[in-house]
Amino acid sequence: xxxxxxxxxxxxxxxxxxxxxxxxxxxxxxxxxxxxxxxxxxxxxxxxxxxxxxxxxxxxxxxxxxxxxxxxxxxxxxxxxxxxxxxxxxxxxxxxxxxxxxxxxxxxxxxxxxxxxxxxxxxxxxxxxxxxxxxxxxxxxxxxxxxxxxxxxxxxxxxxxxxxxxxxxxxxxxxxxxxxxxxxxxxxxxxxxxxxxxxxxxxxxxxxxxxxxxxxxxxxxxxxxxxxxxxxxxxxxxxxxxxxxxxxxxxxxxxxxxxxxxxxxxxxxxxxxxxxxxxxxxxx
Amino acid sequence: xxxxxxxxxxxxxxxxxxxxxxxxxxxxxxxxxxxxxxxxxxxxxxxxxxxxxxxxxxxxxxxxxxxxxxxxxxxxxxxxxxxxxxxxxxxxxxxxxxxxxxxxxxxxxxxxxxxxxxxxxxxxxxxxxxxxxxxxxxxxxxxxxxxxxxxxxxxxxxxxxxxxxxxxxxxxxxxxxxxxxxxxxxxxxxxxxxxxxxxxxxxxxxxxxxxxxxxxxxxxxxxxxxxxxxxxxxxxxxxxxxxxxxxxxxxxxxxxxxxxxxxxxxxxxxxxxxxxxxxxxxxxxxxxxxxxxxxxxxxxxxxxxxxxxxxxxxxxxxxxxxxxxxxxxxxxxxxxxxxxxxxxxxxxxxxxxxxxxxxxxxxxxxxxxxxxxxxxxxxxxxxxxxxxxxxxxxxxxxxxx
Amino acid sequence: xxxxxxxxxxxxxxxxxxxxxxxxxxxxxxxxxxxxxxxxxxxxxxxxxxxxxxxxxxxxxxxxxxxxxxxxxxxxxxxxxxxxxxxxxxxxxxxxxxxxxxxxxxxxxxxxxxxxxxxxxxxxxxxxxxxxxxxxxxxxxxxxxxxxxxxxxxxxxxxxxxxxxxxxxxxxxxxxxxxxxxxxxxxxxxxxxxxxxxxxxxxxxxxxxxxxxxxxxxxxxxxxxxxxxxxxxxxxxxxxxxxxxxxxxxxxxxxxxxxxxxxxxxxxxxxxxxxxxxxxxxxxxxxxx
Numbered sequence: 001x002x003x004x005x006x007x008x009x010x011x012x013x014x015x016x017x018x019x020x021x022x023x024x025x026x027x028x029x030x031x032x033x034x035x036x037x038x039x040x041x042x043x044x045x046x047x048x049x050x051x052x053x054x055x056x057x058x059x060x061x062x063x064x065x066x067x068x069x070x071x072x073x074x075x076x077x078x079x080x081x082x083x084x085x086x087x088x089x090x091x092x093x094x095x096x097x098x099x100x101x102x103x104x105x106x107x108x109x110x111x112x113x114x115x116x117x118x119x120x121x122x123x124x125x126x127x128x129x130x131x132x133x134x135x136x137x138x139x140x141x142x143x144x145x146x147x148x149x150x151x152x153x154x155x156x157x158x159x160x161x162x163x164x165x166x167x168x169x170x171x172x173x174x175x176x177x178x179x180x181x182x183x184x185x186x187x188x189x190x191x192x193x194x195x196x197x198x199x200x201x202x203x204x205x206x207x208x209x210x211x212x213x214x215x216x217x218x219x220x221x222x223x224x225x226x227x228x229x230x231x232x233x234x235x236x237x238x239x240x241x242x243x244x245x246x247x248x249x250x251x252x253x254x255x256x257x258x259x260x261x262x263x264x265x266x267x268x269x270x271x272x273x274x275x276x277x278x279x280x281x282x283x284x
Numbered sequence: 285x286x287x288x289x290x291x292x293x294x295x296x297x298x299x300x301x302x303x304x305x306x307x308x309x310x311x312x313x314x315x316x317x318x319x320x321x322x323x324x325x326x327x328x329x330x331x332x333x334x335x336x337x338x339x340x341x342x343x344x345x346x347x348x349x350x351x352x353x354x355x356x357x358x359x360x361x362x363x364x365x366x367x368x369x370x371x372x373x374x375x376x377x378x379x380x381x382x383x384x385x386x387x388x389x390x391x392x393x394x395x396x397x398x399x400x401x402x403x404x405x406x407x408x409x410x411x412x413x414x415x416x417x418x419x420x421x422x423x424x425x426x427x428x429x430x431x432x433x434x435x436x437x438x439x440x441x442x443x444x445x446x447x448x449x450x451x452x453x454x455x456x457x458x459x460x461x462x463x464x465x466x467x468x469x470x471x472x473x474x475x476x477x478x479x480x481x482x483x484x485x486x487x488x489x490x491x492x493x494x495x496x497x498x499x500x501x502x503x504x505x506x507x508x509x510x511x512x513x514x515x516x517x518x519x520x521x522x523x524x525x526x527x528x529x530x531x532x533x534x535x536x537x538x539x540x541x542x543x544x545x546x547x548x549x550x551x552x553x554x555x556x557x558x559x560x561x562x563x564x565x566x567x568x569x570x571x572x573x574x575x576x577x578x579x580x581x582x583x584x585x586x587x588x589x590x591x592x593x594x595x596x597x598x599x600x601x602x603x604x605x606x607x608x609x610x611x612x613x614x615x616x617x618x619x620x621x622x623x624x625x626x627x628x629x630x631x632x633x634x635x636x637x638x639x640x641x642x643x644x645x646x647x648x649x650x651x652x653x654x655x656x657x658x659x660x661x662x663x664x665x666x667x668x669x670x671x672x673x674x675x676x677x678x679x680x681x682x683x684x685x
Numbered sequence: 686x687x688x689x690x691x692x693x694x695x696x697x698x699x700x701x702x703x704x705x706x707x708x709x710x711x712x713x714x715x716x717x718x719x720x721x722x723x724x725x726x727x728x729x730x731x732x733x734x735x736x737x738x739x740x741x742x743x744x745x746x747x748x749x750x751x752x753x754x755x756x757x758x759x760x761x762x763x764x765x766x767x768x769x770x771x772x773x774x775x776x777x778x779x780x781x782x783x784x785x786x787x788x789x790x791x792x793x794x795x796x797x798x799x800x801x802x803x804x805x806x807x808x809x810x811x812x813x814x815x816x817x818x819x820x821x822x823x824x825x826x827x828x829x830x831x832x833x834x835x836x837x838x839x840x841x842x843x844x845x846x847x848x849x850x851x852x853x854x855x856x857x858x859x860x861x862x863x864x865x866x867x868x869x870x871x872x873x874x875x876x877x878x879x880x881x882x883x884x885x886x887x888x889x890x891x892x893x894x895x896x897x898x899x900x901x902x903x904x905x906x907x908x909x910x911x912x913x914x915x916x917x918x919x920x921x922x923x924x925x926x927x928x929x930x931x932x933x934x935x936x937x938x939x940x941x942x943x944x945x946x947x948x949x950x951x952x953x954x955x956x957x958x959x960x961x962x963x964x965x966x967x968x969x970x971x972x973x974x
Contacts, residue, residue: 016884021786023778028797030775031855034812035801041815050546053820070382092708099704104694111705113965118716120905120961122913124930125954128937129719132726132947135397135737147403159715162708178695220806222916223930227937231384231394232355232406240807241916245386245543246360248811256804263803267796390939400737424735490841537841537923552819552840668733679940680753682924 035260042253051248061250065258068251074239075255081150081225081235082218085157090211092158093165098203100166101173118163127227130156134228149230156228157221161214168213172206354408354600355380357391359587360542361565362411362461364620371607377600382407386541387495388416399426399592408595409604411460415498417588418450418665427456428593431602437609440627445586449665457588458605459626461561461618464649464660465499465583468548468558472572478555480578481507485535489554492547493527495539497678498663500527500557502583506661512583513664517673528681539682548573560649564622575649577659584660586626615641622650720954727947738944750948754932758949761928764843765912768850769858772907773900775851776858780899784866798859806853810920813849814840817921841923849917854910858903865899866892898968905964909957929953 041051045058066072096115100108118126134146146152176199184194222237229238240252360383372378385391391412395405412420421427432438441454451457469478474487481503484491493500502512504523511519530536544556549566563575591601608614608627615633618625619641634645648656666674727746729738751758783794801809817823817839827833839845869892877891878884915930929949936946 020778021782023775024782027775027779030852031798031801033816034809034852035804037812037815038804038808041812050550052546052552052815052818053550092711095704095706096708099701102694103697103701105697105701108701111709114709114712116961116965117958118712120909120957121716121954122909122930122957124913124915124933125723125950125957126716126719128933128946128950129723129954130715131397131937132722132943133715133719135943136722145401145403147401148397149406155715159712162712166708222806226934230398230405231357231391232382234384237805237807240805240811242384242386244807244811244920245541246383246545248546252808256808259805260800260803264800267800271792271796387939389941393938393941396735396941400735419735490838531924534925537925539924550818550820552838675940679935 038253039257039260042250042257044250044253046250051250051253061254065251065254068249070234070243071236071239071249071251071255074234074236077233078219078236081153081157082215084154085161085218086211086215089158089161089165089214090207093162093210093214094169094207096162096166097169097173101170101176102178115163115166118160119167123221123223124227126160127156127224130159130224131227147230148228149233152228152230153225153233153235156224157218160221160224161217164217165210165214168210169203169206172209173203176203352376352597352600353378353380354597354604355382355406356601356604357382357384357407357410358460359383359385359411361545361562362587362621362623364617367613367616367620370613371604375600375603375607377603379604385411388413390541392416392419395426395592399594400424402594404594405592407592408597408601409589409591411587411589413496413498413585413587414448414450415663415665417457417590420590421451421456426593427590428595428598429455430458430591430605431599434599434602435606435609437606437627440609440611440614440629442626442628445626451588457590458609459586460589460605460608461621461623462584462586462626463623464560464577465494465503465557465585466560466575466577467503467555468544468563468566468573468575469555470548470551470553470570470572471574473551473554477574478576480580484555484557484578485530487555490538490547490552491536492538492540492544492553492556493536493682494544494557494559495541495682497674499559499583499585500539501674501678502661502663503557503578503581506581507578512661515664515666515670515674517670517677520674524677524681531681561621561623564649577656582660584657584662618650619644622647624650624652720951723947723951723954726943727945727951729944729947731944743944746944746948747952750945750952753945754929754949757927757929757932758953760926761912761930764847764850764926764928765908767847768854768911769904769908771847771851772855772858773904776855776862776903777900780859780862780866784863795860795863798856802856807916809853810849810916813845813852814920817845817848840921841926843922843926845921846918846926846928849921850911850914853914853917854907857906857910861902861906862896862899865896865902869895901964901968905960909960912957913953 041054042061043057043059044051044054045056045060046053047055061067096111100111130152134148134152136146180198180202181194184198185191189197220237221235222241225235226238226241229235234242243249354377356379358381362383363381368379368381391410395407395410398405417427435458438454438458441458445459445462446454448454467478467481467484469484469487470489471477473489476483476487478484478487498512501520501523504527505512505515505520508523508526510523527536540556542562544553544558545562545566547553548556548558549570551570558575560575563573566573589605591598595601608617611627611629611633614625614627615630615637618630619634619637622644631645631651634641634651644650725740726738728743729740730743730746731738779798783791783798787794815821819838819840824833824838827839828835828837833839873891873895874887877887881887881890912928913930915928915934918926918928918931933946933950933953936942936949
């Protein structure tokens with residue numbers, strides 16, 4: 001295999017190389033600057049209500065990470081919503097993905113395009129439009145009255161996750177060897193059973209991945225949820241937004257750091273496992 | 285039939301972590317990590333939620349959780365948390381106390397969708413300023429009467445506040461606190477004392493104003509020679525122009541709700557149009573911060589406690605406000621929040637408590653003297669059409685509207 | 686044997702729609718229908734501020750929206766454009782290094798790009814507020830170097846807002862560019878090295894043009910959310926830096942003037958729709974997900 005990271009010997013080339021490498025390193029530092037600040041300030045002991053100026057080092061915040069009850073409750077609500085949204089969006093989205101990947105039918109391309117729209121639409125438009133829907137006194141044919149609260153937050157979260165799930169699963173399912181199904185059916189299995197016993201187990205990893213993706217999206221969503229939340233429900237981001245005007249307890253940093261560290265661990269572990277699996281499969 | 289070896293259906297999970305990383309894969313990995321992991325703190329939180337709770341109140345079950353739990357929405361810096369616990373113990377009523385009122389308009393926008401359709405807002409009491417109280421009680425009629433039987437301490441209400449035009453006899457509301465709007469500034473940043481709006485505009489450093497139109501415009505109208513007690517859009521013209529010029533020149537950079545408090549405290553802001561009691565609490569952290577009523581006059585306002593018509597606990601909610609109309613409790617509350625109490629006899633109680641609290645009895649910002657009140661005006665009422673014109677022009681100037 | 690096409694798909698009539706049904710119906714009700722109600726709201730008006738607006742073909746809302754907020758509209762696109770450009774400049778070298786010099790560490794480096802975004806969006810922006818604050822290191826250094834006057838700061842200025850926007854959407858630029866670079870056939874690169882005596886020439890004429898699909902995808906994925914953002918302007922900006930997002934948020938959630946805000950949102954959405962459609966038609970949707 002030829003060398004693509006070519007050996008450049010001309011001086012201009014070496015300077016260029018150095019420049020680009022420096023640029024890349026600077027970019028990484030730039031990416032981590034706020035993270036550094038967030039972690040650092042989780043150890044701060046602020047004088048007043050805002051954790052904005054470094055005072056002195058303390059472990060107190062880490063000893064009492066759940067001191068701010070409102071924050072903890074908000075995190076809990078976020079998790080509930082994210083979990084439910086994940087389950088529902090995954091089911092809906094997977095079906096859509098299977099339909100698109102498994103069948104060729106009229107309107108397939110149009111559906112594809114329609115699915116991309118919620119992904120690229122700006123969040124304020126999604127949020128604002130949902131708000132106008134929810135405040136409609138009567139919904140054209142139906143006489144449903146929405147109350148801004150848990151339900152509306154959930155609906156909004158499901159909505160923006162469905163597209164992601166659908167397109168993610170579809171991409172993963174592409175390349176699936178559907179002839180396996182044919183083989184199974186040749187052997188006498190009825191279509192539904194084939195689907196359940198042959199197809200589904202093989203695409204489950206893709207579905208899981210899409211599900212976790214929607215969980216992550218839902219947990220971090222602020223703008224859309226903000227528009228459709230009622231006066232009393234506060235998800236984690238909404239709580240931070242509202243509270244940040246009058247106080248920024250260091251517990252915010254503590255919780256954020258905890259989530260960060262745990263995410264890195266999971267990522268590292270899954271990478272190592274993946275690499276080991278690759279090696280095993282390649283080795284035999 | 286030719287034999288076909290089934291090709292590998294598709295890359296197994298492991299390959300998610302190697303191979304070309306598309307945006308999809310990035311998001312997948314992000315999802316895996318973040319999703320599987322956010323559970324951690326949450327589980328710990330669920331276990332550890334009986335840790336300390338410094339934000340007061342019950343364990344967040346929201347209004348109507350237990351049989352007599354109530355939820356109250358109030359402005360920040362308006363409660364002494366230990367006192368709240370005393371109330372809970374004395375009455376057995378659990379309070380989910382939320383400091384989620386930042387701005388009158390914003391809170392109204394939050395409750396409007398639900399209250400306009402007979403749907404609950406999960407709150408049993410909220411506190412809003414006079415003009416908004418007028419709208420709630422009279423224009424949209426979303427308040428329900430207080431339970432007179434549970435409000436024996438009503439007799440302690442200051443006579444000056446007992447019969448406002450918007451709620452004669454105080455059937456629907458009870459003032460929580462009154463305060464003054466003036467100018468707060470950090471003397472070490474400005475370098476000199478500020479005594480008027482003009483001083484404020486010419487001070488060096490970052491300056492902010494309040495997003496509450498009546499507070500900011502009130503001060504500017506006084507500065508421009510107009511009378512805020514009988515406001516008219518025409519008469520307010522020069523005041524608006526003055527404000528617009530200040531914004532265009534970059535003298536005023538932001539219109540805030542409570543946010544100025546933190547920035548003033550840590551030196552990010554040099555001067556702000558501010559509320560009297562807030563500064564008292566900032567001074568604890570930063571003694572360089574001062575509050576002054578401008579020479580040309582300041583604004584006086586009251587925030588009022590009301591019960592939304594959707595609440596099913598008016599009795600308990602009234603008990604809540606009743607507790608704070610006991611002069612001893614009122615004094616303790618005011619000793620902490622340092623606003624003007626609506627309860628008679630607070631001055632004496634403060635002196636009884638002694639120490640710092642006794643000094644407050646002599647502070648006109650907490651126990652106002654006649655002379656002090658003379659320097660303050662109350663913004664007059666606006667009819668719908670005038671209000672829209674004021675709000676629109678103000679929103680234009682303040683940039684996000 | 687069932688009839689399958691190249692991608693293994695069967696032709697069918699009913700089955701796909703049965704599967705698509707639930708999901709698409711959900712999207713219909715909660716994505717497309719809201720756009721319709723948004724449009725209706727934008728053409729509505731109300732007699733008083735407290736009653737629900739009713740549909741009255743109020744085209745005036747649109748003219749009012751633009752006369753009052755045209756500035757914010759323009760500013761949003763300006764800031765988003767600046768942020769996209771900045772993101773491109775910062776992301777490209779990083780993506781290049783990972784793709785061509787990464788070797789075994791590729792995945793680790795990509796992980797590093799992604800990890801900072803496991804913290805909450807608001808918390809990250811608040812951290813920038815701390816970093817760029819008057820008490821922070823950056824301002825002190827800039828003051829010493831003379832770039833800032835004694836009393837000047839970085840916050841509440843366009844530069845802070847653009848900086849925040851650039852940061853928050855950076856990975857969306859890094860990843861598509863990386864993918865595009867990775868996909869380039871290594872033989873093309875070798876050939877270009879043979880043809881052009883220096884790497885810069887090879888880059889300019891071969892590598893960069895081949896990476897353009899990634900550049901376009903990344904630009905789209907940064908520009909649109911940046912233009913619609915309000916959080917960065919809220920925390921890092923001032924009244925002079927308000928964007929469309931701030932106006933929509935303020936009008937809907939503070940002023941309660943739904944019709945004009947709806948008009949603004951709808952126009953914004955229409956513009957985005959046009960951009961996305963053009964993009965999808967010419968470059969396809971594959972690179973976006």
